[in-house]
Amino acid sequence: MAKSNKDAENKQLPAVQGESAVGFITPMGDNI
Incomplete structure (x- = not known):
């Protein structure tokens, strides 16, 4: 979850x- 959340935020940011x-x-x- 942490990696998925960071990946999603990193891609959208x-x-x-x-x-x-x-x-x-x-x-x-x-x-x-």
Whole structure:
């Protein structure tokens, strides 16, 4: 359960937060 939970959270975090943080913080931070 711990491994399954971590795998699910790890896959959803980098996929959603990773793209949002990189796509949002990178262009905004680089632009500003």
